[in-house]
Structures are given as structure tokens and as C-alpha cells.
Amino acid sequence: MTSDFCLDDSFWDPSLYKCERCETRFRIIKGFEFSPNCGLSDRGDQLKRQYKKCSGGSFNNGSFINCQKCGFCAPPLLAASACSAESDAVCCSEGKQVLHGGCIDPEVKTTVITTSSGPFTTTASVTDPTITVVDPAASVISPVPSVAHHPNIIKLTGISICAGILSxxxxxxLILFIKRWRTRHFNKAPEVQDAPLKTVLNNLDVLEELVLVLDPDIAGAKNTRHLAAQCSFSFAWINYAYSMKDHKSPLIAVLEGVVTKNPDWTVGHLAGLLNSIDRNDAVDILAKLPAKVED
Incomplete structure (x- = not known):
């Protein structure tokens, strides 16, 4: 160590009167690690070299402060490349092939089969050597893919694909049916649709339910933020409304603002906006409004 104040991985900065890590002043170099205290004295003098080479059995690929212990490819893993000062050992899992210090999938061999029968000649290319067929004309045993000679497997595969598409x-x-059913369910109450929008503000039970489902920020669900955007409120206004959430519901603030700007809006207008942001659960809540409402 060259410092009386700092640990090995840092140095004393006289101008800041504190220890700083070596990587804040010097870059990390492959195959090396920092010398204790980066070789600096507490006065800032360079007493030793900043770096020292990784010792045998360790490496630094440029991602570490200190040299790391080399890994070992234990069977059944295959060693694609040995550990060096600048890189760890590369191990290939069982079934992989080693190529140029890396791991690749094994090559699939292709065999061409040519058969002759009278004046006709048939040529086929296969890649799955699972069963063999003897060519009586050429007396050659060639691999043939098992699937090609098992129509039942092809049939089952086709059935599985069709079943997935049908599902x-x-x-x-089903989703479209539920969505249309909800819309029709609400449309069966024209008195509710034509009621002034302030009716929602006046019905505390319905308003409370809407606040509970629309105000929270839930991943994947559109909420009051999106409804406010549909009503042409600015991004800044929406953020401010949510910053005051502890004092007042953002949804109530939006509804009050809409009633002020658009006094002719009805409950049907709100239902349409909720439907456009895929919040039909909120539309269901609106349907709970009494059929006969007072202004």
C-alpha cells in the first residue's frame, strides 16, 4: 500500500480530502488490475505503476476492477477456449460444437436420395437421419426423415395448428361479444345516456366506484390520465391533478372541468370516452345510475 488513509482499490485525493476509487481517474485495462492505491501516495505522487498484470489463473476482460478467478469447464462441458489474462474460459454445453473458440449448434447433414423406376427418376433431399431406406436400384442405404414416412405425425401436427387457431x-x-354486450347493456337505458354529465357528480355511490377503478395507476390499464387526455386536458394539468390526489380525486377534477367547459355533455358522452380507452368496466358502473335523474 502507498496510502495511510485509503483501501487498496482507492487513493487519497488531497484536493478533496477524501479517498476516491481508482477507476474515477484511470481507465480499466484488459488483462490488468489496479495496483494498491493506484500506485499513488497520499500527496498525489506516482510511486508505483497504476496497474499490475493479472496473475496466472485469473483474468480481466475490461469489465472488472480486479482480476477474476478463471472458470473451469467440468464434464460434460467442452472447453471452447482456455482462460487467458484478457478473457475467461468459454465452455460449450452438451450437444454443442466448438468452432474458433466459440460454441455453435451442430450442423445438420443433408443427404440426397435418387431412385430410379423405369423411365422415371426421383430425387429427394433429407436432413433427419433417423430411419433408413434401401434403394433397390442403386443398392445404397441412405437416411430418410422419419416424419416424411409417418403421415400420422403430419396429420397430428396439422390438427394441433388448427386447434390453436380455433382457440x-x-x-x-368472446372478447368482442363481451365488449358489445356491455355497450348494448348501457344503450338499453337511453334516459341515463341523455342525462347531464353533472348527474355523475351528484350520485356519490356511482362516483365513488368510478374513482376507485379509474384513479389508480395500474400497469396495462388506462385510467383517469387517459380520460383527461381524451377531454383535451394538457399533460401539465393532468400531472398537477395527480399531485393533488391526496386532497382531491383526479377523476372528480376532470369531471368538474368538463362540466364547466362543456355544460351540454351527457353521461353518454362520458360512456363513449370510457369505451374508447377500453374501460367498459367503468361503463358498467355508469349503467347503475337511476333511469330517472334530476338536473
């Missing part, structure tokens, strides 16, 4: 289509249709 996806069924799910999409």
Missing part, C-alpha cells in the same frame, strides 16, 4: 379465434370472438 385464438374463439377467444377474440
Amino acid at each position: 385464438t379465434l374463439t377467444l377474440v370472438c
Whole structure:
């Protein structure tokens, strides 16, 4: 050590009167680590070299402050490259092949089969050597993919794909049905749709439910922020409304602002906006408003 104040990985900075890590002044170099205290004295003099080479059995690829212990490729792993001062050992998992110090998937061999029958000649290329077929004309044993000679496997694969497509289509249709059912359910109450928007503010039960489902920030769900944007409130206004959330619901602030700017808006207007941001659960809550409402 060349410092009386700092640990090995840092040096004393006389101008700041504190210890600073070596990497704040010197860059990390592959194959090396910092000397104790970066070789600096507490007065800032360079007494020794800043770096020392990684010793045998250790490395630094430029990502570490200190040299790291080399890894070891234990069976069944294969060593693609040995550990050096600048890089750790590269190990390939079972089933991989070693190439130029790295790991690759094994090559799939392709065999061409040519058969003759009378005046006709058939040529096929196969890549899965799982079963063999003897060519009686050429007396050559060649690998042939098992799937090609098992139509039942192909049939099962086709059935699985069709089943997956049908399941996806069924799910999409179900979602669309539920969405349209919700909209129709609300549309069956025209008196509610035509009621002034301030009706929502006057009904505390419905308003409280809307606040509970729309004000929280939930990942993947659009909320009061998106509703406010649909009502042309600025980004700054929306952020301010949420900053005052402990004192007043952002949704109530939005509804009050809309009623002031657009006194002719109805509950149906709000339902349409909620539907546009995929919050049909909130539309269901609006449907709870009494059919006969007072201004």
C-alpha cells in the first residue's frame, strides 16, 4: 500500500480530502488490475505503476476492477477456449460444437436420395437421419426423415395448428361479444345516456366506484390520465391533478372541468370516452345510475 488513509482499490485525493476509487481517474485495462492505491501516495505522487498484470489463473476482460478467478469447464462441458489474462474460459454445453473458440449448434447433414423406376427418376433431399431406406436400384442405404414416412405425425401436427387457431379465434370472438354486450347493456337505458354529465357528480355511490377503478395507476390499464387526455386536458394539468390526489380525486377534477367547459355533455358522452380507452368496466358502473335523474 502507498496510502495511510485509503483501501487498496482507492487513493487519497488531497484536493478533496477524501479517498476516491481508482477507476474515477484511470481507465480499466484488459488483462490488468489496479495496483494498491493506484500506485499513488497520499500527496498525489506516482510511486508505483497504476496497474499490475493479472496473475496466472485469473483474468480481466475490461469489465472488472480486479482480476477474476478463471472458470473451469467440468464434464460434460467442452472447453471452447482456455482462460487467458484478457478473457475467461468459454465452455460449450452438451450437444454443442466448438468452432474458433466459440460454441455453435451442430450442423445438420443433408443427404440426397435418387431412385430410379423405369423411365422415371426421383430425387429427394433429407436432413433427419433417423430411419433408413434401401434403394433397390442403386443398392445404397441412405437416411430418410422419419416424419416424411409417418403421415400420422403430419396429420397430428396439422390438427394441433388448427386447434390453436380455433382457440385464438374463439377467444377474440368472446372478447368482442363481451365488449358489445356491455355497450348494448348501457344503450338499453337511453334516459341515463341523455342525462347531464353533472348527474355523475351528484350520485356519490356511482362516483365513488368510478374513482376507485379509474384513479389508480395500474400497469396495462388506462385510467383517469387517459380520460383527461381524451377531454383535451394538457399533460401539465393532468400531472398537477395527480399531485393533488391526496386532497382531491383526479377523476372528480376532470369531471368538474368538463362540466364547466362543456355544460351540454351527457353521461353518454362520458360512456363513449370510457369505451374508447377500453374501460367498459367503468361503463358498467355508469349503467347503475337511476333511469330517472334530476338536473
